[in-house]
Amino acid sequence: MNKEIIIRLFTFFAGLYFVVEFILPKEINEEIGLVNIHESVSYGFLAIGAMAFGLGIINLIRIHGSKIIFLQKGAFYSLVLLLGFFSMTFFAIGDWKLNMESSKRAASIGLLQKFAEKVETTDKLELLKLEMKKIPELRDRADSLATLEDANKSSIIFQEASQKVVNEETSSWIKDGYNFLNKGVFVPLGAAMFSLLGFYIAAAAYRAFRVKSLEASLMMIAAVLVVCGQTSFTLMIWEGFSPIRNWLLQVPNSAAFRGIAIGAGVAGLVLAFRMWFSIESGSFGRKK
Template sequence: MKRSIPLAIVMVGGILFIIQYFIPHQHSQTLFDYYTEWAPIVGAFALVLGVGSLSRLHSHKIKRKAKNWQYSYAVLIPLFAVPFFALLMPESLGGGLMESMGGTRTTQGVFDFAYLNVQIPIQSTMFSLLAFYIASAAFRAFRAKSALATVLLLAAIIVMLGQVPIGELIGKWFPKIGLWILRYPNLGAKRAIGLGVGFGILATQLKIIFGVERNWLGGAGE
């Protein structure tokens, strides 16, 4: 039962939504909308499990006095403090833009302050690291170790110079060749990968619908 009911739901649902794709009628669309409205509700409940997992992991670390266990407090305290204060003092959450930013609010909530001054700068910092990592990865990728790597290096130089004004100054053909590389060999390869991915997705979906692939059932799969 633990296995056959989810399999039956997936099979019936899967076949139903394959058929639904070909039926534009209003009833068919309503069924689809109904389903898509359901999915986020299930997701919201699963978030509780996620928070439970995070709390358990860090409380175990603190209990065991594992390496760097002190940092676990930095996770647990905000994790519970934010919803706690949100329930007790909803106004502390703030909301809306400040006057200085074109909004109407005159006071800034605690969480607004933390979001704007802590979370956003940290996220931006993480994202900005990407620029340095790209430079480092490009250095490794474009080393002319073999004939193919040399072709890659040349193609990269042409495409990069074709994208910037200095490339046109060096030679008017730079942007044209760069664009040709992007439009034809590059796009052809991307489409070939896309085609394979499409078939792979279709095959995986069929395997799930027909019960060949059952790992998604987790413990009930076997």
């Protein structure tokens, strides 16, 4: 079968599920079991996209690796990039492993809780107490379960133990490394980049808000009125800025926003149909 036809069929069926799921009434969806599988199907599709993460990593390693190997311009910075990448990968996996261990311990406590709730014989009660003594957080409480009734109503003991495990702060060089890279590099650099907007918005406003045309003037007036309406200093001068700001945002602004959104939504819908049915004349606009 022609490869293009196979690709088009897969494209069509991938989209068909969501369209059918939306079109069918909720009652029919429940009857045919679509409601039960919807979450799993959605995760399946998300997983397909998520699996592509390696493409970015391969691209980074190819470009920066070749700069290092051939000692091209910028090789030092490429080395920094790749060192940052490999060390963060190592520490992130280590941190995940540490968290998984504590999650497993919490899960085993949860399992014992479920077992305790359905214990019916003294043999099983003894088994439960034996298992509790293996867990440090439950060791001291094991003997407090004297009877079957005690065991069946002991959920609070297990919940407290589980909470202790979850809140436990494990100190380890892996966690230190992860926290250093996360809280010392990733988070603050992202915040610093975001804060550059404070400078750039002033520069952009200076450049744009000049009374050189009616359009620029209107844009400037609207912006100034909104800023005045949300700054305590200008509100001290005149309280009327606040209702003007609110009116601007709630009436003309939201109407224009809706007009743009409807137009973009319709355009997206038409394009979605083209994507779904793979309607293209060659590749993206190649003239016939």
